[in-house]
Amino acid sequence: MAKSAKLSKVKGTNLDDVFQIGDPDFSYDGKKGIDIAIFESSFEDFDFARKGTGNDKVTVTDSTGGIYEFKKVETILFNNGTADLGDDVYYNTATGATTRVDTQIDASAQDGGEMFVGSGNSVNDFVVTQSESAGVELALAVKYRQGPSQDPVSVDADGTVHFQVEDGAQSTTNGSSSNNANRAAWSFDYSIATGLDGATTDLSDFTFKLLIDVDPTAGTEFRELTMVDPGVAVPNDTGFIWVDQDGIPRIGDDGGNANVAQNSENYAFGFIEDFIDADPNTPGQQPYAPGFGPAEFDIRLEAYDGGHNLIAANQIAVEVIDFV
Incomplete structure (x- = not known):
């Protein structure tokens, strides 16, 4: 079915709109705000076409030829008709990338059923x-350090996935294998994989950025790390290191290979904790360690192609809570 004037039009409110999608042959204009369209269907039942008009315009076609057009709608959710976050697929209209919540990383990024980095x-x-x-x-996970991984609790309309963890230091109370007063209770893992689906690319064909929030309030202040080839031999199998916005090396021990880069990080590590002011209302910088108190931190992975165009982004928000 070709695009025509037969499509009925639905317009947003200039606020954050939620469009519940039913019958086909409708055109949705989200206008301003962060908007999401929700299909009570499976992602695999549809085809997608994006137009580079500057308005993130996407045409979705179902198996019967029915058409759904979206303009200025940031996210399209396919929830498979269930309330289980594990069934959800989020389609980002700006990049065409998809996000699945609570799932495995690609088989190419696995080493005997584990990550390449560390043990277990x-x-x-x-x-x-x-x-x-x-x-x-691009993959992100939240876990208690040396303990169990954590399930997400919610997802925002822009695709940001929320987690909740206990505050304080590493503790067996949270399922960690040991107590460690010098480490925060929780850690985050990241995994980058290239060359999927027969692509002949590797890590060197893209630019990757890791943004780590050091503002413990609901606001964000990101430390931006970029994966670079230092031009000299490095003690890891990826051949890359991460440098901050000042060009200072911050992470040099990723596990992986020419196609995969992985690591596990903790908010007690100096390249993160050194930049956190635990109490912005008190003069001077107040250390986050060793208390590792209540906070909210965002973590974001980005991938750019050779033309410096954003092709995928993955963002999580970790709410650090005193549950007692």
Whole structure:
């Protein structure tokens, strides 16, 4: 069915709109705000076409030829008709990337059922964003350090996935294998995989950024790390390191290979904790360690192609709570 004037039009409110999608042959204009369209169907039942008009315009076609057009609608959710977050697929209209919540990383990013980095790091319970056209996967997970991974609790309209963890230091109370007063209770894992679906690319064909929030309030202040080739031999199998916005090396021990980069980080590590002011209302910088108190931190992975175009992004928000 070709695009025509037969499509009925639905317009947003200039606020954050939620469009519940039913019958086909409708055109949705989200206008301003952060908007989401929700299909009570499976992602695999549809085809997608994006137009580079600057308005993130997407045409979705179902198996019968029915058409749904979206303009300025940031996210399209396919929930498979269930309330289980594990069934959800989020389609980002700006990049065409998809995000699945609470799933495994790609088989190419696994080493005998574990991550390449460390020992015993699980490949399950990740938030996984994939760009099918570029063959790139960006994945983030939250866990108690040396303990169990955590399930997400909610997802925002822009695709940000929320987690909740206990505050304080690493503790067996949370399922960690040991107590460690010098580490925060929780850690986050990241995994980057390239060359998916037959793509002949590797890590060197893209630019990857890791943004780590150091503002403990609901606001954000990101430390931006970029994966770079230092031009000299490095003691890891990826050949890359991460440098901050000042060009200072911050992470150099990723596990992986030419196609995969992975690691596990903790908010007690100096390249993060050194930049956190635990109490912005008190003069001077107040250390976050060793208390590791209540906070909210966002973590974001980004992938850019050779033309510096954003092709995929994965963002989580970790709410650190005193549950007692």
